[in-house]
Amino acid sequence: MSGTIERVFSGRWIAGPSIADAVREAKRIQSYQIVPIVNYLGEAYKEKKSVERTIRIYMKLIDTLKRNRLEFNISLKPSQLGVLIDKGYCSANYSKVVRYARRAGIFVWLDMEESSIVDDTIALYKKEIGNGGVGICIQSYLKRSAGDITSITKLDGAVIRLVKGAYSAGTDTAYNDRDKVTANYYRLMLQLFKNGKKFTIATHDAKIISRALALNKRYKRDVTFAMLRGIRNDYLIKLAKSGHKTTMYLPFGEEWISYSYRRLREAGHLSLIIRSLLEPSAEGL
Numbered sequence: 001m002s003g004t005i006e007r008v009f010s011g012r013w014i015a016g017p018s019i020a021d022a023v024r025e026a027k028r029i030q031s032y033q034i035v036p037i038v039n040y041l042g043e044a045y046k047e048k049k050s051v052e053r054t055i056r057i058y059m060k061l062i063d064t065l066k067r068n069r070l071e072f073n074i075s076l077k078p079s080q081l082g083v084l085i086d087k088g089y090c091s092a093n094y095s096k097v098v099r100y101a102r103r104a105g106i107f108v109w110l111d112m113e114e115s116s117i118v119d120d121t122i123a124l125y126k127k128e129i130g131n132g133g134v135g136i137c138i139q140s141y142l143k144r145s146a147g148d149i150t151s152i153t154k155l156d157g158a159v160i161r162l163v164k165g166a167y168s169a170g171t172d173t174a175y176n177d178r179d180k181v182t183a184n185y186y187r188l189m190l191q192l193f194k195n196g197k198k199f200t201i202a203t204h205d206a207k208i209i210s211r212a213l214a215l216n217k218r219y220k221r222d223v224t225f226a227m228l229r230g231i232r233n234d235y236l237i238k239l240a241k242s243g244h245k246t247t248m249y250l251p252f253g254e255e256w257i258s259y260s261y262r263r264l265r266e267a268g269h270l271s272l273i274i275r276s277l278l279e280p281s282a283e284g285l
């Protein structure tokens with residue numbers, strides 16, 4: 001894959017390298033009544049310098065978006081806060097960003113990464129859940145997720161974002177077959193409708209979204225629909241226009257390669273990749 005092709009894709013999925021790019025795209029997303037979830041790209045840090053830079057950028061981002069009177073969430077990766085360096089250090093960093101965001105009235109998501117750090121990620125989340133304003137991602141490719149949802153939804157203030165999962169793991173811990181991952185998504189979604197109060201259905205899968213809309217007629221929960229920028233913008237705009245709560249994941253930053261490879265892998269077959277490349281982004285997003 002040449003660098004040029006990667007850049008064409010990353011332009012579709014990523015706001016651009018700077019905070020100014022994130023602000024510009026966040027404004028555009030918000031003009032469709034969709035709340036942006038802004039993520040500063042970067043992961044798997046093994047030195048503190050990168051972690052500390054990340055924290056400074058998140059704080060600057062919060063100040064800048066607030067100054068622009070934008071409604072937005074942020075989403076953090078444990079491995080960009082130092083979980084691979086030291087768990088205590090990561091926990092202190094997470095709390096520092098959460099406290100800063102909370103004072104500004106900003107909701108903070110925790111992304112879920114590799115299966116080896118799921119326990120650490122859930123422990124981070126549980127530490128801050130009592131004070132509100134935080135949410136966590138749970139992945140349906142992991143066999144443990146039903147248990148994780150049970151333990152999280154018992155807690156006051158629990159907010160879960162359900163995804164299929166952008167990583168892979170051995171068959172002892174994960175479903176590797178796409179149909180099984182989807183089947184588990186349906187099971188976990190039903191569990192959320194039955195036991196959760198507030199959650200996000202984060203997928204581009206139209207069948208899952210239709211099912212969620214039907215379930216919500218019965219359960220009447222506080223449900224938000226979320227998509228990644230640049231995959232099915234027009235569909236999310238349609239959901240927003242029909243009065244549903246919607247959010248769009250908006251990454252920005254220089255470190256676009258890992259994120260773009262995950263999206264390319266998901267596009268799956270060549271026709272989707274070519275279609276993504278040739279179609280203009282929906283309604284200018």
Ligand SMILES: Cc1cc2nc3c(=O)[nH]c(=O)nc-3n(C[C@H](O)[C@H](O)[C@H](O)COP(=O)(O)OP(=O)(O)OC[C@H]3O[C@@H](n4cnc5c(N)ncnc54)[C@H](O)[C@@H]3O)c2cc1C
Nearest residue numbers: 111112137163164165166202203204226227228249263267
């Ligand atoms: C808001 C949000 C936050 C997320 N956060 C996390 C996280 O913290 N951790 C994590 O592991 N994963 C996260 N993900 C990614 C998620 O796990 C999936 O990898 C991703 O959403 C693709 O799965 P899908 O549910 O859309 O279903 P899929 O079965 O992959 O896709 C459904 C349909 O959507 C379309 N589509 C999907 N991807 C593409 C693409 N790249 N290009 C073109 N068309 C495509 C296709 O039409 C496809 O048939 C997040 C996703 C969203 C929407």
